[in-house]
Amino acid sequence: MLFSTLTSFLLSALAFNVVGGTVIVPQAPPSDHIFHTSSDVPTGRNVTIAGVNTYVNTPPEGTFDPTRAVVILMDIFGFGSTDNFLLTDTWAKAGFATYMPDYFLGDPFPQDGSITNDAWHLNHTEAITTPPLLAVLDALRVQGVQQIGVSGYCFGGLYATRLTQNNTVAVATMAHPSSLAIPDDYILVKANSTVPVQINSGEFDTGFTPALAEQTDEVMVGYVPGYNHTAWAGVGHGFAVSANASDPVAVAAKEGSFEVMSSWISAHFV
Ligand SMILES: *[C@@H]1O[C@H](CO)[C@@H](O)[C@H](O)[C@H]1NC(C)=O
Ligand SMILES: *[C@@H]1O[C@H](CO)[C@@H](O)[C@H](O)[C@H]1NC(C)=O
Ligand SMILES: *[C@@H]1O[C@H](CO)[C@@H](O)[C@H](O)[C@H]1NC(C)=O
Ligand SMILES: *[C@@H]1O[C@H](CO)[C@@H](O)[C@H](O)[C@H]1NC(C)=O
Ligand SMILES: *[C@@H]1O[C@H](CO)[C@@H](O)[C@H](O)[C@H]1NC(C)=O
Numbered sequence: 001m002l003f004s005t006l007t008s009f010l011l012s013a014l015a016f017n018v019v020g021g022t023v024i025v026p027q028a029p030p031s032d033h034i035f036h037t038s039s040d041v042p043t044g045r046n047v048t049i050a051g052v053n054t055y056v057n058t059p060p061e062g063t064f065d066p067t068r069a070v071v072i073l074m075d076i077f078g079f080g081s082t083d084n085f086l087l088t089d090t091w092a093k094a095g096f097a098t099y100m101p102d103y104f105l106g107d108p109f110p111q112d113g114s115i116t117n118d119a120w121h122l123n124h125t126e127a128i129t130t131p132p133l134l135a136v137l138d139a140l141r142v143q144g145v146q147q148i149g150v151s152g153y154c155f156g157g158l159y160a161t162r163l164t165q166n167n168t169v170a171v172a173t174m175a176h177p178s179s180l181a182i183p184d185d186y187i188l189v190k191a192n193s194t195v196p197v198q199i200n201s202g203e204f205d206t207g208f209t210p211a212l213a214e215q216t217d218e219v220m221v222g223y224v225p226g227y228n229h230t231a232w233a234g235v236g237h238g239f240a241v242s243a244n245a246s247d248p249v250a251v252a253a254k255e256g257s258f259e260v261m262s263s264w265i266s267a268h269f270v
C-alpha cells in the first residue's frame with residue numbers, strides 16, 4: 001500500500017518533470033571551463049561596427065562569399081578569453097567571414113572569480129545584451145550581408161535561440177547553451193521559426209544536461225526547417241570552446257563539434 005502510493009507519487013513527479021515542467025537551464029560553474037594554454041596568437045582584428053567592438057576574421061579576399069557571415073555569440077568570458085578569439089579564427093579558416101560582437105561592452109566575466117556569476121549576470125541581462133547584438137546584425141546587412149548564421153556557446157546559446165525564435169537569422173548552431181527555458185523555448189521555436197537549428201550537448205554538462213537535451217529533442221521531432229542534436233560523450237560544459245590539448249576525448253569533441261556546426265551552417269546557407 002505504502003509502496004504503491006510512493007510509486008505513483010514518484011511516477012507523477014516524473015511525468016510532471018517531462019511533460020509539464022519548465023526548467024531554466026542553469027549556468028554551469030565557471031570553474032567547469034578549461035582555458036587555452038598554448039602560445040597560439042589570434043589572427044583577426046577588432047573593428048567597431050555600429051559602435052560595438054567586434055572581433056573580425058575573414059578568409060583571404062576573393063575566397064569567400066561576402067553576402068554570408070557567421071556571427072559568434074560568446075560565452076561569459078567574452079573578450080577576456082583568448083579561446084573566443086581563436087574559435088572565431090577557426091571559423092574564418094574554414095572559409096566563413098566571421099564576426100564576434102562584444103555584446104558585453106568591455107565587461108566580460110572575470111576569470112579570477114572576483115565577482116559572482118549572479119552579480120555579473122544582472123549587468124548582462126537580455127534587455128542589456130540584445131540591443132548591441134542586433135545593432136551589429138543590422139549593420140552587417142547594410143554592408144551587404146544577406147545571410148547570417150549564428151553559432152552560440154554557453155551564454156550565447158540563449159541568443160542563438162532567441163534569434164531563431166524570431167527568424168532574425170538564416171541558420172543557427174549552438175553548444176552547451178545556458179539560461180534557456182526547456183521545453184518552452186523550443187516549443188516557441190517549433191511554433192514560430194523557419195530557421196534550421198543544430199545543438200551540441202556534453203555528457204557531463206551540469207547546465208544543458210542530457211535529460212534537458214532529450215526533452216528538447218522530443219519537442220523538435222518533425223521540425224520541418226531542420227533540427228539536429230549531437231551529443232558528445234566524455235565532455236562537460238564549455239567543450240566546444242576550449243579543450244585540454246592532452247586529452248584526446250576533449251580534443252575530438254571540440255574538433256568534432258566544430259565540424260558538425262560548420263557543416264550545418266554551410267548546408268543551410270542557400
Ligand atoms: C580586441 O579587443 C580586446 C578587448 O579590448 C583586446 O583584448 C584584444 O587584444 C583586441 N584584439 C586585437 C586583435 O586588437
Ligand atoms: C554592474 O554595473 C554597475 C554600474 O555600472 C557597477 O557599479 C557594478 O559594479 C556592476 N556589477 C558587477 C558585478 O560588475
Ligand atoms: C528577436 O529577439 C530579440 C531577443 O528577444 C528581441 O530583442 C528582438 O527585438 C527580436 N527581433 C525581432 C525582429 O523580432
Ligand atoms: C515570430 O517570428 C516573427 C518573424 O517571423 C517575429 O516578428 C515574432 O516576434 C516572432 N514571435 C515570437 C514570439 O518570437
Ligand atoms: C546530426 O548530425 C550529425 C553530424 O552530421 C550526424 O552524425 C547525426 O546522425 C545527426 N543526428 C540525427 C539524429 O540526424
Ligand SMILES: *[C@@H]1O[C@H](CO)[C@@H](O)[C@H](O)[C@H]1NC(C)=O
Binds near residue numbers: 034
Ligand atoms: C589534461 O589532460 C591530461 C591527460 O588526461 C591530464 O593529466 C591533465 O590533468 C588535464 N589538465 C587539466 C587542466 O584538466
